[in-house]
Amino acid sequence: MANFNFNKVILGGRLTDNVELKQTGTGVAFANFSIAVNRPYSKNADATQQNVDFINVVAWRQRAEFVSRYFKKGSSICIVGSIQTRSWTDQQGNKRYATEVVADEVSFVDSKGEGPQGAQSASFSPDGYQAPAFSSDNAPKFEDVSGDEDLPF
Numbered sequence: 767m768a769n770f771n772f773n774k775v776i777l778g779g780r781l782t783d784n785v786e787l788k789q790t791g792t793g794v795a796f797a798n799f800s801i802a803v804n805r806p807y808s809k810n811a812d813a814t815q816q817n818v819d820f821i822n823v824v825a826w827r828q829r830a831e832f833v834s835r836y837f838k839k840g841s842s843i844c845i846v847g848s849i850q851t852r853s854w855t856d857q858q859g860n861k862r863y864a865t866e867v868v869a870d871e872v873s874f875v876d877s878k879g880e881g882p883q884g885a886q887s888a889s890f891s892p893d894g895y896q897a898p899a900f901s902s903d904n905a906p907k908f909e910d911v912s913g914d915e916d917l918p919f
Contacts, residue, residue: 773848785838801821825868825869849868850868
C-alpha cells in the first residue's frame, strides 16, 4: 500500500471577533481567531436545518498581519490550511488538547463595498507571490522541433 498522508482543509465562514495581532517571545507575529461555519443537517427527509461550527485558526507572520489589518468581526473569509493538534499540561497538572487550523492561505470573500470593512477581492499567498494574469502578449514563445532523434529521452 502506498504511503498516503494528506492534511489540507478549505474553510469559508465569518470571523467571530476582531483579530488581535500578537508576538511570540522571539518577536514572531501570530494571530489566533475563530470562524463560524454553517453546516446544514437533516433531522428527517423533509427538514434541513443549520448548525454552526466554530473553528479555531492560527495565522503566522505576514498572514497574521494581513488578517489583523484587513478583516474585522463578521468579515467573510476563506482559509486554506492544515489541521494541527497540540497538547500541554496546565498549572493544575491536567493534560489539555487543542485542535486548530494553521492558515497557509487567506482570501477575501466579500466583494468591494460588502462586508464590515469594505473588503476588496484579493488573497494572500504564503510566499507573497501573485502570479501575473495570462494574456497573449506575455505568452511564452516556443520553438518548433522538427525531429525528436536528438532528444535525450
